Amino acid sequence: MQRVKMADIARAAGVSTMTVSRALRQDGRIAPETRRKILRVVRELGYVPDRIAAGFSSRRSGFVGVLVPSLNNTHFAETAAGLQNGLHPAGLQMLLGYTNYQKTQAEQLIETMLSRRPEAMVVTYDDHTPRARRMLVDAGVPVIEIWETPPRPIGHVVGFSNRQAAAAMTQHLIDIGRTRIGFIGEANDAGTRGAQRRLGFLDALRAAKLDASRMLATAAPPIGMMQGREAMMALLQQWPDTDAVLCVSDPCAYGAVSACQLAGIPLPDRMAIAGFGNFEISLCSVPAISTVTVSGLAIGAAAASLIQRLLGGDLAARDVPPQAVFVDVGIEIRGSTLDTSALTDKRGPTRARLRDR
Amino acid sequence: MQRVKMADIARAAGVSTMTVSRALRQDGRIAPETRRKILRVVRELGYVPDRIAAGFSSRRSGFVGVLVPSLNNTHFAETAAGLQNGLHPAGLQMLLGYTNYQKTQAEQLIETMLSRRPEAMVVTYDDHTPRARRMLVDAGVPVIEIWETPPRPIGHVVGFSNRQAAAAMTQHLIDIGRTRIGFIGEANDAGTRGAQRRLGFLDALRAAKLDASRMLATAAPPIGMMQGREAMMALLQQWPDTDAVLCVSDPCAYGAVSACQLAGIPLPDRMAIAGFGNFEISLCSVPAISTVTVSGLAIGAAAASLIQRLLGGDLAARDVPPQAVFVDVGIEIRGSTLDTSALTDKRGPTRARLRDR
DNA sequence: CCATTCTGTGTTATCGGTAACATAACGTTA
DNA sequence: TAACGTTATGTTACCGATAACACAGAATGG
Numbered sequence: 042m043q044r045v046k047m048a049d050i051a052r053a054a055g056v057s058t059m060t061v062s063r064a065l066r067q068d069g070r071i072a073p074e075t076r077r078k079i080l081r082v083v084r085e086l087g088y089v090p091d092r093i094a095a096g097f098s099s100r101r102s103g104f105v106g107v108l109v110p111s112l113n114n115t116h117f118a119e120t121a122a123g124l125q126n127g128l129h130p131a132g133l134q135m136l137l138g139y140t141n142y143q144k145t146q147a148e149q150l151i152e153t154m155l156s157r158r159p160e161a162m163v164v165t166y167d168d169h170t171p172r173a174r175r176m177l178v179d180a181g182v183p184v185i186e187i188w189e190t191p192p193r194p195i196g197h198v199v200g201f202s203n204r205q206a207a208a209a210m211t212q213h214l215i216d217i218g219r220t221r222i223g224f225i226g227e228a229n230d231a232g233t234r235g236a237q238r239r240l241g242f243l244d245a246l247r248a249a250k251l252d253a254s255r256m257l258a259t260a261a262p263p264i265g266m267m268q269g270r271e272a273m274m275a276l277l278q279q280w281p282d283t284d285a286v287l288c289v290s291d292p293c294a295y296g297a298v299s300a301c302q303l304a305g306i307p308l309p310d311r312m313a314i315a316g317f318g319n320f321e322i323s324l325c326s327v328p329a330i331s332t333v334t335v336s337g338l339a340i341g342a343a344a345a346s347l348i349q350r351l352l353g354g355d356l357a358a359r360d361v362p363p364q365a366v367f368v369d370v371g372i373e374i375r376g377s378t379l380d381t382s383a384l385t386d387k388r389g390p391t392r393a394r395l396r397d398r
Numbered sequence: 399m400q401r402v403k404m405a406d407i408a409r410a411a412g413v414s415t416m417t418v419s420r421a422l423r424q425d426g427r428i429a430p431e432t433r434r435k436i437l438r439v440v441r442e443l444g445y446v447p448d449r450i451a452a453g454f455s456s457r458r459s460g461f462v463g464v465l466v467p468s469l470n471n472t473h474f475a476e477t478a479a480g481l482q483n484g485l486h487p488a489g490l491q492m493l494l495g496y497t498n499y500q501k502t503q504a505e506q507l508i509e510t511m512l513s514r515r516p517e518a519m520v521v522t523y524d525d526h527t528p529r530a531r532r533m534l535v536d537a538g539v540p541v542i543e544i545w546e547t548p549p550r551p552i553g554h555v556v557g558f559s560n561r562q563a564a565a566a567m568t569q570h571l572i573d574i575g576r577t578r579i580g581f582i583g584e585a586n587d588a589g590t591r592g593a594q595r596r597l598g599f600l601d602a603l604r605a606a607k608l609d610a611s612r613m614l615a616t617a618a619p620p621i622g623m624m625q626g627r628e629a630m631m632a633l634l635q636q637w638p639d640t641d642a643v644l645c646v647s648d649p650c651a652y653g654a655v656s657a658c659q660l661a662g663i664p665l666p667d668r669m670a671i672a673g674f675g676n677f678e679i680s681l682c683s684v685p686a687i688s689t690v691t692v693s694g695l696a697i698g699a700a701a702a703s704l705i706q707r708l709l710g711g712d713l714a715a716r717d718v719p720p721q722a723v724f725v726d727v728g729i730e731i732r733g734s735t736l737d738t739s740a741l742t743d744k745r746g747p748t749r750a751r752l753r754d755r
Numbered sequence: 756c757c758a759t760t761c762t763g764t765g766t767t768a769t770c771g772g773t774a775a776c777a778t779a780a781c782g783t784t785a
Numbered sequence: 786t787a788a789c790g791t792t793a794t795g796t797t798a799c800c801g802a803t804a805a806c807a808c809a810g811a812a813t814g815g
Contacts, residue, residue, distance in 0.1 A: 044538065046801060057765050062803065070762055087536055092513040094801035097454050097770055112478050118470035122496060134510060137494045139479060153491060156449040179444060181401065266682035295682065302684045322679060325623035325652065327659045403771060414795050419773065427792055451771035454800055 045088045054082045065090060096158075105133050105348060106154035108164040110142045111263055115320050116337040117165065120187065123341020124163065131349050133160065140167075142233075142262050148173040155180050161348045166191050166200065168232025183351045183361075185344050189234055190365065197351075199344045199366040203234045206333045206370045207241030210315050211287055213331070213372055215249050217380040219285035219313055222246065223255030225272045225297060226289040227262045235262055235289045238317060242287050255280050264289070266322075269296025270303075277304060284312060285378070291316035291323040294330050298377065313378040328376030339368050402445045411439045422447060453515075462490050462705060463511035465521040467499045468620055472677050473694040474522065477544065480698020481520065488706050490517070497524075499590075499619050505530040512537050518705045523548050523557065525589025540708045540718075542701050546591055547722065554708075556701045556723040560591045563690045563727045564598030567672050568644055570688070570729055572606050574737040576642035576670055579603065580612030582629045582654060583646040584619045592619055592646045595674060599644050612637050621646070623679075626653020627660075634661060641669060642735070648673035648680040651687050655734065670735040685733030696725050 051058040056075065064071050064079040082088075096102040105128055109117035117139075125135050136154055140147040148170050154162065161182050166189035169177070177184050177195050184196035189203055214222050224243075230236040239256070246253040257276050259268040269288055273296065276283060288294035294316030298308065306312050308328050315331045316323050323330035343366050351361055408415040413432065421428050421436040439445075453459040462485055466474035474496075482492050493511055497504040505527050511519065518539050523546035526534070534541045534552050541553035546560055571579050587593040596613070603610040614633050616625040626645055630653065633640060645651035651673030655665065663669050665685050672688040673680050680687035700723050708718055 048801080058802075059766080059804095060764060063764085066803095068803095070764090072763060075763080087533075089509060089512050089533070091515060091801055093450055093454055093459055093515055094770095095803070097450050097772095098801075098803040100770065100803095102450060111475075112469055113472055113475035115470055118468075118475060121469050121494075122498075125496065129506075129510070134493070134514070135495075136491070137478075138492075139482065141479075149486075152446060153486070155446050157491070158448060158450055176444075176446075266678050270682060292678065295679075299682050299684050321623050321649065322652075325627060325656050327656050405771080415772075416796080417794060420794085423773095425773095427794095429793060432793080448771055451800095452773070454802090455771075455773040457773095457800065 045086045047088075047090065050079065050082050050086065050088050053086065054079045102158045102160060103133055104136050104154075104157050104159040106136045106138070106151075106157070106159040106162045108138050108140060108147060108150055108154070108162070110140050110165055110167065112137075112139050114263065116188070116318060116335070119337030120165075120341040120344075123338040123343075124345050125341075127342050127345020128348065131345075133348070133352075144168070144170050144173070148176075151176050160352055161185065163187060163344050163348075164195075166234065169195075183348065185347060187340050187344055189237060190367070194363060194365075197347060197364045197366075199340055199347060199368065201335065201368050201370045202241075203237035204241035204244065206335070206372075207238035207287065207317065208245040209241075209372055210317070210331070210333050211242045211245035212249075213374065214285045214287065214313055214315060214378060215245065215251065217285075217313065217378060220251055221255070221280070221283050222251065222285040222287065223257065223276050223280060223283045224287050224289075225257050225259065225269060225276065225293055227260065227264050228258040229261045230258070233262060238287075238289050255283060259293075264293055266292045266296040266299070269293035270300040271296075273297035273300035274304070277306075286312070286314050288314065288316050291318045291320035291330060291332055294332070294377075295322045295326050298326055298328075298330060308377050309379045310381050315378050319373060323375070326377070328379075331375045331378040332373050334371040334373050335368065343368060402443045404445075404447065407436065407439050407443065407445055410443065411436045459515045459517060460490055461493050461511075461514050461516040463493045463508075463514070463516040463519045464495070465504060465507055465511070465519070466494070466496050467522055467524065469494075469496050471620065473545070473675060473692070476694030477522075477698040477701075480695040480700075481702050482698075483695075484699050484702020485705065488702075490705070490709075499524075501525070501527050501530070505533075508533050517709055518542065520544060520701050520705075521552075523591065526552075540705065542704060544697050544701055546594060547724070551720060551722075554704060554721045554723075556697055556704060556725065558692060558725050558727045559598075560594035561598035561601065563692070563729075564595035564644065564674065565602040566598075566729055567674070567688070567690050568599045568602035569606075570731065571642045571644065571670055571672060571735060572602065572608065574642075574670065574735060577608055578612070578637070578640050579608065579642040579644065580614065580633050580637065580640045581644050581646075582614050582616065582626060582633065582650055584617065584621050585615040586618045587615070590619060595644075595646055612640060616650075621650055623649045623653040623656070626650035627657045628653075630654035630657035631661070634663075642671070643669070644672050644674075646674060648675045648677035648687060648689055651689070651734075652679045652683050655683055655685075655687060665734050666736045667738050672735050676730060680732070683734070685736075688732045688735040689730050691728040691730050692725065700725060 047058045047061050051061045061079055064076045107124055111117055121137055128135055138150040151173050163185045166186045185199055186194055187199045189200045190198055226239045227235040243253050257272045259272045286297055288297055294314050297314050301308055301312055317333045319332045319334040323332045404415045404418050408418045418436055421433045468474055478494055485492055495507040508530050520542045523543045542556055543551055544556045546557045547555055581599045583596045584592040600610050614629045616629045643654055645654055651671050654671050658665055658669055674690045676689045676691040680689040
């Protein structure tokens, strides 16, 4: 049983394949009646055009390669969703791969993806291997790095400064009167977003001339809730007088909250805890956890719209200078970091906007 | 600047393109020395084979289409991870799409994917539209439904019975002496996994001749923590004497736990809460939440290995009778449903295995 | 009323690989 | 040593669509 192909449609409709091709792409000029006839035959025979052959012929694969560290993470899942939403209507399909936070796997995936001749590549910022970087550059297609603003971008950028955002959140902890502030982060975080957040934390502490020694690295990324809990316990043991902690992510922060709950340490009175990423858990935790809000959906959508702009203009597009799109980041203050120093009123959650750059 | 193609390699190495093709695929017999020479040229010129052209020619796209309802869900993220892990080494690439729990979107995505001529399709069980179903059948490639055992399978199946698993968990609630048991589920759940879990809940209650009226439907899937919290509050208002609740998923269950926390209802003494899925939060919650454990990774891996088997045997494979692979499901008992009726010892978490079918 | 543009459609070549078959050089066996 | 199999490589013909060009007939304009 052979699959229906365009030639079959052409024969059945009494036209040439070229006419069928045009009818299906609302491309050139086609007599409305001819198109109707062709579309009817297409429906009757259940014809699905072969995009592989089409791409091969037109030298436009219709693919966009997307690389994320993990799928099991709201941030990247939302980013992928935003990308799919933006790309699908434009006839582009996402080729999604996850690296599991491993550079060698990223390198392999980049090669696999490039062998599909994508029209653009979207990669989550990370220190790529030299070979990976070279492949991306040599691919001759737009490359978009997301989720950070790299010091040495490969091409375009859609992101924000994790460092600045973490510094702003740390400043908030300082503002509510905390002075013995710790940080729970990831081990081996060189070149990652987590490292940028750690640096932002240190920036703020140093600017305030506070002690910056309460740093705890748990495991290699990604770290989860249980790592956050264990780290918090270790931190409490080593520095029992700690009065605030910034965590590299919300799940980690929730783990820290649960550690306090188990240890009978009241939040936010004796301990303030802040996270990063506005995951669902930070809102539903009791108390709710203050967090840095970034929209993965927005990043994905911005990347998708940038891609459309880059691929849209038939020519010249190749030499658009690298764009940098900055997405909004916010500091969401919740119950876990309420100001109890004044001991006046328990204000509800307030919201501060941090404009990036 | 033209991209390097196989003919360039052939010319540079002084052989024919066919020889290059063979050398790159460790296909037929090639003199070791010739291969070495070719591979060297490939490296020097940074050649990346065009899989689109290759697939076009060999009529093997190397794609496997995968459809999940959502990426932002541990279950499906892990499934995708398991699939990628299993497929990548076999030279297959996953084309991932998410439907956002919408049948029309699923239908569109199926068409998009089929236009890439995948060698197999993996779809998360859901009542598909008739057209979607027909397209899948007509595609002439293996179709694998995952995450349930459908009443009327399209082709192969890798899953388990959500209904039986939910019934087993409900039985556990009965076993610890609860009699006024509620269920928090999703609205408009026709044909979904959530509905199967609801039915399993009812099965167990009816078998035990218990009242089965405490049913609450919140919103359309997917429902999250906050919906769980609100539903729990509503349930407490409507049936204040409820002593146990089964939730359609862990995030929802955590929301219910948080509601109790806010309302000052002690767990598990006055209220037992159980979830589904073994999400991270169920382990880290205080108290930890009893849950049904299913490994998305295992389902993805099983599907990948089934695909390899189906595509491996050069011929005959087309007519393998539909396979049904059942994955293990477990009931993990944790602090949220400890048996307090005996009031003897506080046992640590125990683990019961539920063999499916 | 003829030259010119515009419409709608067809023809041909091709995209970059691979399947299938062909072939040359060599070793092996009767 | 002739016949034959083996091994390494080359030749040819596609896979299913589209780009680029060709072209007939209708519409338009001076």
